[in-house]
Amino acid sequence: MSIRSNFPSAPAVTGEQIAHAAELLDAGQLVAFPTETVYGLGGDAESPEAVARIYAAKGRPANHPVIVHLAPHGDPNYWVEHLPADAQKLIDAFWPGPLTLILKRAAHIPAAVSGGQDSVGLRCPSHPVAQALLDAFSARRGGHGGVAAPSANRFGHVSPTTAQHVRDEFGDAIHVLDGGPSDVGIESTILDLSRGFPALLRPGHVTPQELADVLGVAPRLPDGSDATAPRASGTLKAHYAPRTPLALLPFEALEPILSAARDAGERVALVARKSRAGRWASADGVHFVAAPEDPHAYARELYSLLRALDRADVSRILIEKLPDTIEWIAVNDRLGRAAAAFEAQG
The missing domain is CATH 3.40.50.11030 (Threonylcarbamoyl-AMP synthase, C-terminal domain)
Structure with a gap:
């Protein structure tokens, strides 16, 4: 068995490569893998030690949350205190795909993935290599495995959209699954549903209008005045920067x-x-x-x-x-x- 992305030139990833990467994740190690948005630096989302390795590798502040990636048949209910009806509507409309939902975190999920907050960010990527890896890892965890995966780059730097970009950042220190170039090219849309109303925290490929069409109400847009918004990936004022001014x-x-x-x-x-x-x-x-x-x-x-x-x-x-x-x-x-x-x- 081999898995290939939508790009004809993308290398095929074998079932053996997927199984090895899932084994590394299960052992608490890190794996970089392709998604449709950017490449993610993945670790076991329920292991504070693995999440700490992500933060250390990136040089990321420990209070800056990471997104949990779920397999296509993963159960978001396992990760949250309560799954609102609006969340289910959005899952039905946009998963698998480039939409992250911020919801109240279930008590048994370690706070490490949330930067110590009571919320958690969840998404299900559409890239076939990501899905195969998440399926394989989830199977090792009784169907409930999730992979915490911010972008596979040093904190604040330009996100990677190819496997070579990841190697440029980390050399041979990180195991990389090469699934070809990312199709969307920027990080997922992040929508907060943890406070009883929809608020866009990070714009992305899924547009505010598309969200409004599903919800029947327009999400609050980011304007710098939402003081109660949870911290979320990629929302610091300075981010995504090259080294050249x-x-x-x-x-x-x-x-x-x-x-x-x-x-x-x-x-x-x-x-x-x-x-x-x-x-x-x-x-x-x-x-x-x-x-x-x-x-x-x-x-x-x-x-x-x-x-x-x-x-x-x-x-x-x-x-x-x-x-x-x-x-x-x-x-x-x-x-x-x-x-x-x-x-x-x-």
């Missing part, structure tokens, strides 16, 4: 910066939609990257693009600010947090 500005504000850099002999990267780039697409000293015009395509390419620019011979990455519309909310979220990492330094 990055600035996110309207294109009109980028042009004088580009002019000054050219006059100073500085080589910079420009990421912009081709329809906006104009003369700068072929200007001397500018490493131009034509960004997709479509939000989903942009999201799919974003992290690979940032990692490639870290390897380019440029002093800065200048990125065109995208339209402030609901279609671009997820990409704007990731770009804004990446830029904030350098604003904080300044």
Whole structure:
């Protein structure tokens, strides 16, 4: 038996490789594996020791929760105090898929996965390799195994969307299942249902409108004013950052910066939609990257693009600010947090 992703060029993962990875998880070790969003750094969600290894490997603060990944036939009721009707509606509509639900954590689930909070984040990925691994691990745990898996990168850095990205981060220290490139390319949508109303904590591929269509009510959108929101993965102000300094500005504000850099002999990267780039697409000293015009395509390419620019011979990455519309909310979220990492330094 072999498992292959939707990408024709993706390597096949054998049943033996899946069984070995599940055995490592069962022994408390870490395994990096592909999901449709990004690659995850997985450990046994019910083992505080395994979760501690995840935090240590990433350099992640211990109060920053991780998401528990469930097999397609896993029972979310095992993990939560109560499964609300709205949660079941969303599970029926979007699982397996890139939606994480925040719910009240069951008392027997260790607080380590929640950063000490009384909530827990759950999702069921759609990537076939992830599903095979989760099925195999769950079978070892009587059908209730879950894998805690934040993105498989150093904390705050660009998330990985290929197995090579994971190896670039950790070398041979982490066992990696190679399932080809991630299809969605950014982390899951996170919706909080732990407080009796739906609140979007992190935008992603599943849009606010799609959530509203299922729930019959629009979720509260993140605006910085939700003081009672639980902490959730990837919601710190500065996150998803490359190592090369990055600035996110309207294109009109980028042009004088580009002019000054050219006059100073500085080589910079420009990421912009081709329809906006104009003369700068072929200007001397500018490493131009034509960004997709479509939000989903942009999201799919974003992290690979940032990692490639870290390897380019440029002093800065200048990125065109995208339209402030609901279609671009997820990409704007990731770009804004990446830029904030350098604003904080300044």
